[in-house]
Amino acid sequence: MGTVPKPGEAVIKIQAAALNHRDVWILKALYPGIVEGSILAADGVGTLVHSGSSSLKVGQRVLLPPSVGWESDPRAPDSNRYGALGMLPLPGTLADTVNIDGKEIFPCPEHLSTPEAAAIPLAGLTAFRAVFTKSEIQKDQHVLVTGVGGGVALFALQFAVAAGANVYATSSSEEKIKLAVSLGAKGGVNYKDPDAIYNLNKLLGNNQLSAVVDGSGGELFDHYLGLMKRGGIITQYGQTASRKGVTFTMKSVMKHVDLRASTMGSRVEFKQMIKFIEKHKIKPIVSHVFNGLTQENMDKAISVLDAGQQAGKVVIEIDETPRSSKL
Template sequence: MQALVLDGINQPVQLREVPTPQPAPGQVQVSLHAAALNHRDVWIQKGQYAGLKFPIILGSDGAGIVAAVGDGVDKSLLGQEVLINPGRQWGSQPAAQGRDFQILGLPQDGTFAEFVCVDAQQVRAKPAHLSFGQAATLPLGGLTAYRATFTRAQLQAGERVLISGVGGGVALLALQMAVAVGAEVWVTSGSEEKISRAVALGAKGGISYKTEKWPALLTKQAGGGFDVIVDSAAGPGFNDLLDAAAPGGRIVFYGATHGDIPDLAARKVFWKQLSLLGSTMGTDQDFAEMVDLVEQHQLVPAIDQTFPLAEAEAALRRMDDGLQFGKIVLEIKS
């Protein structure tokens, strides 16, 4: 089969012929029609990820058709259109993943290929209203957004929510899901264009995080502080989120692209009775509930740009440069 292979740190991905994987007992082989990028792929390529091994086929997100099944797998799955849950071996405790938890695309070869083999329980029927490309954008980003926003932060209809750094796939999916359940959504971004595009997706408004004293300005515009704040940056700007939060608010973060939080204003946390929540990926139940929400509300993920598989290196550079609004997709089969 054709696959994109990464041979080492800071190397470009190379499209080459590799052996087609065959399903082991309990697995299915998926003929991939589309895959989607995540920042995880860029971090692995740059050597900024734990457990590196080479060569590796990157890719955590994918959608396609079940082409073969291993021993012990229900043959009725053959021919089904599916999307893949990239998380496996979460463990027995829903509260946090166990030591054996893995994400597709490292250490197991991922979805930047014509075929991938995964455990049968990792596939879920593709929402019928979505194309393969649209469905491929959901797994990692949708799972991360759902668990952070609903399982961890327990967002409810009618609450005011702030999503920081809108433009990336997870943030936009959190925006769409929160709007769908009846929350009032506001956003921040360093780009006025991205704020405008978020408003077109249902946000009430937003502000540039480069604006001096933006929390005071935004909370005045929104009519109060935010019950839930969803963040992926952390870093020095995290204290601004404490100012933007309503008393009793929940701040959930699923990443730290701006690094650790220096000099946390602890007095604001306890005086405002705030909850700080970490979140990573999600359980099989989170994944199922996420897909159900997408189907129920007929949500269509935002796609930034679609590249052919052979141009994946250009796609990775677009993500690395932070130019995208929505998910970047690789078309594998038209």
């Protein structure tokens, strides 16, 4: 149950882990750079059993970062040691314990349940960087978050709402649009509706979008520009609905609209995000919780993600039986 910590390493007894699409791709061997023997999952919350170089105390509840080796550069990872948890040489959180450099862990906000806390790291960090560092979203702006239902999109929605922006959402599910509205969105449209852009324009009234946070590059993508202000920003953290990429046109150039790229974030951004979640008492949206790290639970959890049935994060609570989910 866990290896002996190296100098400086903290040891965390995992209470819960959350899954990401990334884990599904790794299981399907579709993820680049995959290493056999990796332990899955980048998201974890647990109890500190050995402090290492951390100033936190044994017994304290801590959040693990989804990646390590990216200190502070706002543009991109600033070291070659950069990597995400859930792939060797780094540990995965679907395990009883994780050893990690003590400086990488942070106290877990107290208002969160264990599954809520586990939901945060990867999706929360990706959303935080996409919303603030890249899209520069501010109070009173009108902004669009696409594909709510996904973990990153829901965090992006919650963060933008908490920052005082007027947020609009898209989804293929009326349920998920209702969820978005219940979280503070001004409204949403079904992207499968042929009138989606017309409806979105109507929702906006006389306002124009300052930012779009998008993870898909789906069919509506080319229409966002027409709804945007001069100088707006589109940030993409993925392209799940576009194998060939998206198009950047002369109209974007004339309108000063940037197309920005984002994935995960730095340790500085992770720290800012935890503070922001604490300040605004944000409750992450947990879709499914499976209790116990069993093969059956893993199969169920992966199939939920694979079918896109979730609205929010899929969490595995780790039971007391020593084991881990290895490739």
